[in-house]
Amino acid sequence: MSTAISETQSNDGLARLLQESEDCRLRGRTTEAERLLGKALTQWPDSLEAAMRLAQLALDRQDFGRAIELLQEACQRNPDEPQAALDLAVVHLNTGNPQAAVAVLEASLARTPEFCNGWLLLGQVREALGDELGALTAWYQAITRARRAGWWTDESTTPPQLLDAVLHAVDRLRRGRRQLFFGCYDDLRQTYGASELRRVDRALTGHLREWDSTPSDPRQRPKFLFFPDLPSSPYHDPFLQPWAPQLRAAFPDMRQEALDLIRQECALPNFIDFKPGDRVENVLTGEGPQPAWEAFFFYRHGKRFDENHARCPKTSAVLESIELCRIADQAPEVCFSVLRPGTHIMPHHGVTNTRLVMHLPLIVPPDCALNLVDAGEHHWKEGELVMFDDTFKHEAWNRSTSTRIILLMDCWSPYLTPVEKQAVKRLVETISGLQQADRMPNADDRMAAPQ
Structure with a gap:
């Protein structure tokens, strides 16, 4: 009982300091607001809200070093709260350090992969750095994860401040799907050699209709993906x-x-x-x-x-x-x-x-x-x-x-090699992921993901 009362009093104390600091900020007393937030953070060092408010005040007076310091500490103390990482990445971008932004986002998304906003920003930063495949991969994660959760299917499910970025990501995925599909197993090509993935490449180019991959046997008609050069027998x-x-x-x-x-x-x-x-x-x-x-x-x-x-x-x-x-x-x-x-x-x-x-x-x-x-x-x-x-x-x-x-x-199929199985698994998951996103209800033409 005494422990519960103590925790309640502690929470009340934090809430009171946060409210007092906000009242000061609204009255233009930013120095006092920062003092109160600093006091709150000293007493409750794991308070994400206190750290992020204090970082914002530091940004308002263009003290970027202090803001970065506060957000880095917040990320370390709250590794499963991705918003702090997103804010830190934005500060790195605004101070001309996109590589640091990428590192922060990648580390955060490794822990919280469902954070679609993080993937969306990571795609933007990678694109700015000239990493086209990396951008497509991040946008793929952003769009497919969001739409599986019922978000970003149309304008009504997309926050206005994200709409242009989401539309850009969808458009880039539509135009870059070939690169995305080949890229999903590129590391296998680097590890095992191009010859080991030759048949997978051929299956993919057939799927993309770069050549007529219709099986020669009229009885055989795969509805999704035909893998050539496998023994053709019922x-x-x-x-x-x-x-x-x-x-x-x-x-x-x-x-x-x-x-x-x-x-x-x-x-x-x-x-x-x-x-x-x-x-x-x-x-x-x-x-x-x-x-x-x-x-x-x-x-x-x-x-x-x-x-x-x-x-x-x-x-x-x-x-x-x-x-x-x-x-x-x-x-x-x-x-x-x-x-x-x-x-x-x-x-x-x-x-x-x-x-x-x-x-x-x-x-x-x-x-x-x-x-x-x-x-x-x-x-x-x-x-x-x-x-x-x-x-x-x-x-x-x-x-x-x-x-x-x-x-x-x-x-x-027993005729696939172990490496081909890995590549086909990744390829099918990537293709079907985009198709699943495109099947989300209420998606209009502008919001539709590529086939």
Whole structure:
């Protein structure tokens, strides 16, 4: 009780000094205001507000050295409060020291990467220093982080004092996206050599439509990114994955955990996240009483479903022991895929051939199949792995009267090198980050991020 009272009195004392100093400032008694703030800072050295007010008074009388000293101390005592770092960077800029401003911002953003204003200013300073790629990288962070949080999507969500800077950043990203995309894995090129990234470069220039990267096989049509020079085949040997034997050996445990879930009759979400206006019949049809494609997700778009892992601990342990394709907001995608009786998944294409799809059939009634169009049907057999390239047109069906369950997971193409996997991960995250920003609601043409 006495400690709480003491803390309350202490806070009241600080608040009183801050108010008194503000009253003095408003009456033009700046010397007295500074004295009171100095007293407050002596008694409460961690007070960010006292330090920043005192720094502002020092700036008002053009004592830049004192302002820098105060803000540096504030940053050291409050490393997770990025506004002090931003103010310090601005003072460095105004005193002709942009390199110091960059150093302050970079150190602060390493601790508080969600501070969009810091990224925005860092982009401006880097641009002024001639570091074009560094500026684009900072602006990418600023715009994508802000828009994921619902900010800077249009003029109503952008503070007026930032509007011109935000518009400039969006415009520069639109015009500089090629440099940004190549730059996101440039350090790998410097480390491993240009020849190790040749195929990634070729995939990127194809994505940018600098050449026609349409696959020669008319059955293969990636919806997002085609990586050339990989073996082009609908089906692939699952044991090209070094962890395939481990996955197959886990079949009995995974099957039992899937059976337990079905017996509990727990509600499962649809595998496809249908949106208002979507025509379900374009995705699912069938003669069953309630055609449905459902999923018990372990990972979805890279997000881990901890509760589901806890409910199936043996399956979880195996998944966490093997290489998963990890791409922010994209992968892994791992689930018990549940196809209800009489359901037909209509023909469709996947997004990229840098990832393949692995199936471990767990519960397979008769008359169930995966069909890669014009490449042949595959009739699942319980416990037998199958791996395929889902950028080839494919469909699946369950024409039985029982539920079919498989472990479905995406995985890296085994034909990619470790360095290529790193580069593709960065490239996809950068491209999709900009696309996500552009999909934010209420964004008008001026505020739209580049595709």
